[in-house]
Amino acid sequence: MVTGATGNLxxxxxxxxxAHGAHVRCLVRDRAAPHPGVEWAVGDLTNPAALRAALVGIDAVFLIWPLLDSALAHDLVAELIAAAPRVVYLSSTAIDDEADRQSDPIVQVHADVEALLRNAGLRPTVLRSDTLASNARGWIPQLQAGDVVSGPDIARTAVVDERDAADAAVAVLLGHYDQLDDKPPLLTGPEVLGRADQVALLGVALRRRLRFQAATADLSRSRMLTGGGSEQLVEALFAASLRRPESNRITDHVERLTGRPAGTFARWAIDHAGEFS
Ligand SMILES: NC(=O)c1ccc[n+]([C@@H]2O[C@H](COP(=O)([O-])OP(=O)(O)OC[C@H]3O[C@@H](n4cnc5c(N)ncnc54)[C@H](OP(=O)(O)O)[C@@H]3O)[C@@H](O)[C@H]2O)c1
Structure with a gap:
């Protein structure tokens, strides 16, 4: 079963x-089937009855937790214990295992969900991902209106192509690989990039002179609120955008899980250029 099946990852x-011939069931909130040829179950990650029905006959779950409140995951954990599938949880490279509290609410939620799953005895396989290249899709409205991407100047990260993260997840889901060692794999791209770097690389792919403009905190907040985010979500995203220290970790874990080196953001931009015009 795949959660978040309508999302980028x-x-x-x-x-x-x-493509591997696996029998897939998607947990979706909306009835419209996201993929032709797959089974789907309608339900929310916080709805225990829907989860119970969706988990019947499932042997492995690709799990995301897109909510800001990890306490809401208790019902999910209870249903997973009852159904006993293998669990592959997509977490964040920003977790600091030595810290009592994580750097921002989003990372804290990932750390809390990891702990919930482990403490429940579910022995999840945790994959910690750096920021996904597909987050750049958030710039499409701005780039359809002009050549400037304006937003908070967030920490530089080792942006990972979501197709690589998906390959890694599938290798684990299909049991082709065990955990690399007793620590969660860290899925990163091959280079550490800032927002300005990403926008410039997108410009090369689009053959346009694009530039990034750092926006003030107030402007960034009000734009996010106008974009429809709740105040809680906007504050969490804003705190995440200020995340420090910057990520300077580049790993070979994508390659170790998939057999291929991680792709560059430049490649992602070329492959997705059509979405930005
Ligand atoms: N993006 C990153 O840089 C990044 C980095 C590290 C970890 N992650 C983790 O990976 C996850 C997936 O990332 P993404 O970029 O693919 O996200 P995304 O494109 O925003 O997709 C989120 C998915 O979650 C589903 N969803 C949201 N709330 C739900 C709920 N209450 N119950 C059931 N499904 C719900 C959405 O379904 P609907 O179609 O119904 O809205 C959608 O399919 C993130 O949520 C995060 O936990 C992301």
């Missing part, structure tokens, strides 16, 4: 599982 996971 989840839909790549579903495509790959189908």
């Amino acid at each position: 989840g839909r790549e996971v579903v495509d790959r599982l189908q």
